[in-house]
Amino acid sequence: MVTRHNLLVTTCLLALTVVSRSYAAPNGRIVGGADAAIGQFPHQVSLQRDDGSHTCGGSIISENFVITAAHCVVVGNGIEPYPARYYQVRVGSIQRTLGGLLLKLKRIIVHKGYGNFLNDIALLELEKPLVFTENIQPIELAEEEVPSGEDVIISGWGRLSTSGPIPNRMQWNTLKALNTEECEEAIQMGDDSLICLAHNPDNGACFGDSGGPATYNGKLVGLSNFVYDGCGSANPDGYTKVAYADHREWIRENSGV
Structure with a gap:
């Protein structure tokens, strides 16, 4: 069984809960990583706030859905998501600030069992279906x-x-x-x-x-x-x-x- 008596002290969540704004997470880069090539990860998306700032990653799984972590989109420590209008996704680009397409969200669905680091899944339904290209593909x-x-x-x-x-x-x-x-x-x-x-x-x-x-x-x-x-x-x-x-x-x- 999993023991978690000290986990909140020794573990650092990837989306910080102590941010100055009311929703989501900070920005960043993989530790010790290498630059991705164009088209290397056509399923990868940048989940962004409505002001264009990167907050989390995600993956295209169909023309209508992206999958990400629940803790990227929930209010506080609960399971209620923020309104979909607070977010957008950039697809088809290895740059988080330009290229590809910016798409609005229609709906956010959070796993109702999310909590204590388990069932950390959310689905992002896109406002309009994707048109797949060489750089935009489901995984x-x-x-x-x-x-x-x-x-x-x-x-x-x-x-x-x-x-x-x-x-x-x-x-x-x-x-x-x-x-x-x-x-x-x-x-x-x-x-x-x-x-x-x-x-x-x-x-x-x-x-x-x-x-x-x-x-x-x-x-x-x-x-x-x-x-x-x-x-x-x-x-x-x-x-x-x-x-x-x-x-x-x-x-x-x-x-x-």
Whole structure:
């Protein structure tokens, strides 16, 4: 079982809850990452506030839906989302401030079981269906577990370090999958609905990567959820597991994917 008696002290959520404005998160870049190439991650989106500032990542899963983390869009610690009009997504660009298309949201759907780092999933229904191009493509959702020790790719605009600079160009990095028992041993978060991704110090996810994709064999296996002991620590990062049966069923019921 997962033990969390000290988690709020030792864990740093990717979307800060103590921001000056009333909604969402900070900006950023993946720790230790490399520049993404044009078209390398056509499923990746930048979830932005209505003022154009990047707040989280996300992935296109159909012409009508983007998937991201619940904590990117909920009010406080609850499960009620902010109004869809507060957000937009940039698709088809590796730059968070230009290129591609900016799209409005029609609706935000949050998993009703979200809380205590679990079921951290939300669906963003687009105001108008996407037209797929070379740089705008959906990603297939994983149905199977990632074997321990396999390479998993993460991407996004998370910070270089906990208080580091914010690049305009998308970053990516390669982490290692851990199984449930290994995750429990490392950070006491061995829940079947999570996937932990190990990395060397000065690598991994950071603020602004929330909700962004972790992929294995070209399929979406995880959504960036939390980091432990700050960005780029020696501890693995936590991702919401897409292949978890309850998560896949919830996604199907709410998006048809």
